Amino acid sequence: MISIEKLQAFLPDLSTAALITSQINARYFTLFNYTDGAVLITKHEAFLLCDFRYIEAAEKNASSDVTVVKFNKLYDTINDIILHKNIKSLMIEEESVTVSQLSQLREKLNAELLTDSGLSEKIRAIRVIKTADEIAHITKAQRITERALTELLNYVKPGVTEREMSVELEHLIHVYGGERIAFELITIAGANTSLPHGVPGDYVVRDGDFFTFDIGSVYNGYHSDMTRTYAVGHATDKMREIYDIVYQAHMKAAEKIVAGNTTADVDLAARDYIESKGYGEYFGHSTGHGVGLEIHEDPRVYKTSTTILEDNMVITDEPGIYLPGEFGVRIEDMIVVSGDHSYTLADLPRELTVI
Numbered sequence: 001m002i003s004i005e006k007l008q009a010f011l012p013d014l015s016t017a018a019l020i021t022s023q024i025n026a027r028y029f030t031l032f033n034y035t036d037g038a039v040l041i042t043k044h045e046a047f048l049l050c051d052f053r054y055i056e057a058a059e060k061n062a063s064s065d066v067t068v069v070k071f072n073k074l075y076d077t078i079n080d081i082i083l084h085k086n087i088k089s090l091m092i093e094e095e096s097v098t099v100s101q102l103s104q105l106r107e108k109l110n111a112e113l114l115t116d117s118g119l120s121e122k123i124r125a126i127r128v129i130k131t132a133d134e135i136a137h138i139t140k141a142q143r144i145t146e147r148a149l150t151e152l153l154n155y156v157k158p159g160v161t162e163r164e165m166s167v168e169l170e171h172l173i174h175v176y177g178g179e180r181i182a183f184e185l186i187t188i189a190g191a192n193t194s195l196p197h198g199v200p201g202d203y204v205v206r207d208g209d210f211f212t213f214d215i216g217s218v219y220n221g222y223h224s225d226m227t228r229t230y231a232v233g234h235a236t237d238k239m240r241e242i243y244d245i246v247y248q249a250h251m252k253a254a255e256k257i258v259a260g261n262t263t264a265d266v267d268l269a270a271r272d273y274i275e276s277k278g279y280g281e282y283f284g285h286s287t288g289h290g291v292g293l294e295i296h297e298d299p300r301v302y303k304t305s306t307t308i309l310e311d312n313m314v315i316t317d318e319p320g321i322y323l324p325g326e327f328g329v330r331i332e333d334m335i336v337v338s339g340d341h342s343y344t345l346a347d348l349p350r351e352l353t354v355i
């Protein structure tokens with residue numbers, strides 16, 4: 001079933017429609033990226049409402065499953081449609097409509113507003129299962145990131161700064177076709193690698209440092225996410241020991257990414273192993289998250305999560321160990337759930353690499 005049909009199945013009757021005003025959800029259902037409009041989905045139809053700035057592009061690029069409607073005054077056009085389609089109630093997105101938007105909607109629209117229909121949650125549940133096109137876009141974003149990082153590694157050596165590597169990597173991501181970076185790139189080295197979300201600064205890389213790259217690109221609106229930790233020049237025994245524990249934890253979590261398991265099974269596989277090695281207190285974040293039109297989306301992969309993995313979910317597997325003042329290691333791949341033969345979207349090796 002296509003995404004719009006899944007939402008239509010959620011509508012209880014012909015007189016109830018869903019009004020989608022968040023940009024990301026509107027894009028998701030229409031395949032069209034724009035601002036300042038809305039999507040109205042009735043039991044059997046879907047309308048994309050755009051103003052004159054977007055109308056030509058929308059008619060050309062939006063999904064053929066939606067009817068593009070030009071508006072001069074958005075609320076008047078919504079009222080026209082709901083009058084003609086005999087819509088009495090409108091579900092709105094609880095998680096994104098602001099208090100001021102809500103009072104505007106109440107004032108302007110001639111329908112009952114359903115403020116606790118569960119629409120946002122339902123859309124999250126639909127978005128969690130990716131289509132083949134979505135997986136292709138995420139994969140392409142990943143390939144762009146890998147190509148950029150592979151080239152950048154030629155320049156990573158003692159004497160460069162974290163910031164230089166961040167700027168160069170961002171440039172390469174654009175060169176290789178990324179729309180933009182998926183988040184502020186984390187390119188950190190030395191003792192800074194113990195900060196899971198450290199910010200690249202003027203630190204000058206030295207021989208014997210770990211260098212962590214937590215990086216991603218956006219392609220067609222879809223994000224990629226990957227972390228690699230490299231040793232610069234050489235690695236000490238302790239660096240190798242910690243790296244190996246994180247590597248094993250990553251692989252153990254990956255083995256649990258099987259349709260029918262819970263996301264907690266995945267988290268606990270990594271967490272229990274790291275705890276068994278005595279480093280549990282140094283792994284303070286969850287093991288992963290979904291990736292798609294947003295860099296962090298459902299499902300969340302944490303130790304008490306109850307989400308059951310289903311085919312075509314895309315989740316990250318990213319355990320880490322962070323030793324304050326010393327160094328940290330994280331290894332992250334995106335993995336597509338596919339029965340009991342889930343597959344990674346990363347082509348770059350995960351084993352310890354000395355550069």
Ligand SMILES: [Mn+2]
Binds near residue numbers: 225226289316318
């Ligand atoms: Mn991540």
